[in-house]
Amino acid sequence: xxxxxxxxxxxxxxxxxxxxxxxSTPEGFAQIQTDKGEGVFFVNSNPxxxxxxxxxxxxxxxIHNKHLFPITDVKIRVDFFSDISDEPIDSVIGSTTLNSxxxxxxxxFLIKSSMPNSAISRIGATLLSFDSSSDKPIxxxxxxxxxxxxxxxxxxxxxxxxxxxxxxxxxxxxxxxxIFDPPRVVGVASIDLENFLNPGKSQAFSINGTMNSKxxxxxxxxxSENYLSVSTxxxxxxxxxxxxxxxxxxxxxxxxxxxxxxxxxxxRIDAQILLxxxxxINSEEHYVFYVQxxxxxxxxxxxxxxxxxILQENLPKNPSIIWIPENDGLFFIxxxxxxxxxxxxxxxxxxxxxxxxxx
Numbered sequence: 001x002x003x004x005x006x007x008x009x010x011x012x013x014x015x016x017x018x019x020x021x022x023x024s025t026p027e028g029f030a031q032i033q034t035d036k037g038e039g040v041f042f043v044n045s046n047p048x049x050x051x052x053x054x055x056x057x058x059x060x061x062x063i064h065n066k067h068l069f070p071i072t073d074v075k076i077r078v079d080f081f082s083d084i085s086d087e088p089i090d091s092v093i094g095s096t097t098l099n100s101x102x103x104x105x106x107x108x109f110l111i112k113s114s115m116p117n118s119a120i121s122r123i124g125a126t127l128l129s130f131d132s133s134s135d136k137p138i139x140x141x142x143x144x145x146x147x148x149x150x151x152x153x154x155x156x157x158x159x160x161x162x163x164x165x166x167x168x169x170x171x172x173x174x175x176x177x178x179i180f181d182p183p184r185v186v187g188v189a190s191i192d193l194e195n196f197l198n199p200g201k202s203q204a205f206s207i208n209g210t211m212n213s214k215x216x217x218x219x220x221x222x223x224s225e226n227y228l229s230v231s232t233x234x235x236x237x238x239x240x241x242x243x244x245x246x247x248x249x250x251x252x253x254x255x256x257x258x259x260x261x262x263x264x265x266x267x268r269i270d271a272q273i274l275l276x277x278x279x280x281i282n283s284e285e286h287y288v289f290y291v292q293x294x295x296x297x298x299x300x301x302x303x304x305x306x307x308x309x310i311l312q313e314n315l316p317k318n319p320s321i322i323w324i325p326e327n328d329g330l331f332f333i334x335x336x337x338x339x340x341x342x343x344x345x346x347x348x349x350x351x352x353x354x355x356x357x358x359x
Contacts, residue, residue, distance in 0.1 A: 039066040040074070040130050043106060048178070048186045049123050052210070055116030059123055060185045061109055063096050068103040072133035078111045081122035090114055093128070097173055097188055098223050100133045106231075107221075108175050110188040139163030140222045140229035142172070147218060147234050149241040153189060153209040155234070159222055161197040167224040168196040174207045176215035179249075179274060179316065187212045197224075213247050213346075216276065216314075245276040246285065246311065248337045251349035256322075262357045266324050269305075271335060271349060273317045285311045286340045289319040296330040296353070308340070328358040 040063065047061030059078050065071050074096045079088035094111035101107045113120060144157040155174050161167040169192070176187035189209025197203055218239070222229035249272045256266040269291050275284075286308070293303040307319040325331070335349035 040064070040071060040127065041066070042125070042127065043182055044180070044184050046180075046184065047125060048184050048214075050212075051120075052112070055118065056112045057117070057120045057123070058110065058112040059125060060188055061125065062106050062185045063101065063109060063127070064106050065101040065103060070100050070102045070133040070135055071130045072100050074101065074107070074109075074130040075128040076109055076111060077126045077128055078113075079124040079126070080113050080117070080120045081124065082119040083121050088124070089119060090117060097175075097190070098221065098228070100136045100223070100228065102136070102138075102228065108173070108185045108188050136223070136226060136228045137163060138230055139227040140167060140170070140224065142220050142222055142229055142232040144220060144232060144234050144238055147239045149211055149239065149245075152211050153187075153207070153218075155189075155207045155218075155220070156204070157206075157220065158202050158204050159193075159197070159229075160202040161199055161227070163227050164199055165226060166196045166198055167227050170197060170222060170224045172205055172207060172220065172222045174209060175219050175221065176209075176212055177217050177219070178214045179216045179272075183217065186214045213245055214249070216274070241276070244285070244313075246287075246337065246345045247274050247276075248272075248289075248335065248346045248349045249274065251333075251335045251352065253333060253352050253354055261325070261354055263325055263328055266322050267354065269321045269323065269333060269335070269352075271319055273311055273319065273337060273346075275311045275313055275315075284313070285345065287311050287317075287345055288338050288340060289321070290336040290338065291321045291323070292334045292336070293323060294332045294334070295327070296332055302327065302331060325356045328356045330355050 043062040043064050047059055049057060049059045052058050057080055063074055075093055077091060077093045080090040081088055090113050092111055092114055096107040096109045098107035139162045141160045141162055142157055146156055148154040172191050174189045175185055177183035178186050189207050191207050218234040220232045251271045254268045255261050256268055271289060288306050288308040291305045292301060295302050303323050305321040305323060307321055309317055311317055331354050333352040333354060337345045339345055
């Protein structure tokens with residue numbers, strides 16, 4: 001092992017603007033400001049963003065309708081920034097996944113950049129407007145059969161029309177969420193059914209999508225021109241995985257004395273590790289969490305620390321490593337997760353930067 005190599009009455013329109021307060025990189029967070037009292041807001045102040053296989057930057061999140069009446073035509077603007085300017089290099093206006101959001105309910109959204117651009121590194125999301133909507137009865141019901149996970153998602157199930165009219169233009173959505181509280185949406189996969197569904201009739205469906213390693217739970221929504229479904233959670237007993245999924249999440253640095261980072265002042269590096277294994281067999285993994293700290297200018301290794309334990313299914317571990325810096329300067333903090341045979345269990349953690357002062 002060599003770490004060094006490494007709403008009102010209908011037709012009343014409400015327009016409001018929420019200012020963007022901060023940004024962050026794809027494959028992580030995009031921060032936004034939440035509700036200012038209008039009753040419609042982002043569920044998470046840190047929606048997830050990533051780059052897809054074609055180089056587009058994708059932002060996924062969730063909108064909550066706090067009103068007792070349904071809303072529609074929700075408009076969300078996403079600005080895409082580079083590291084070198086506060087002027088967006090791309091802007092896209094999109095909407096929620098559901099066209100109609102019932103009162104006191106949520107809808108996910110997925111908005112991607114207008115073109116592939118590797119320079120995009122920061123995201124800003126702004127909630128622009130919405131309108132009141134007529135009620136859509138909850139007349140679609142969903143039964144999930146199985147969800148298979150490997151490098152992709154494959155969900156099968158059945159949808160039934162319990163209404164008195166044909167359900168037309170039916171869309172079904174599989175939503176993936178992570179372990180945050182409240183959970184963040186990290187993926188949305190959707191299909192359109194080709195045929196309408198007669199009253200009392202059912203139809204089988206399948207949804208294929210891209211697997212996100214941060215996904216922990218899954219639910220399904222459906223909507224037609226005239227009906228909605230309730231949110232149907234995929235039972236973990238119906239989920240099967242070709243292999244276990246281990247993720248290294250939320251690496252962060254804390255100055256224990258809560259003052260400036262100075263020489264000989266202890267620094268704590270924390271992380272969260274999660275093992276997912278969707279089988280009836282209990283699974284565990286012996287792991288070693290490594291932290292390597294390099295002097296930024298020279299690249300020389302200043303410190304290596306490790307913490308080891310046994311990781312069990314769906315029981316997060318939160319290892320901590322203490323570093324007492326002996327020199328001042330700028331340092332890169334790298335983190336790795338290996339097994340006891342020095343085989344990598346997950347992608348490396350996010351590289352952090354800390355400035356150590358002599359005074």
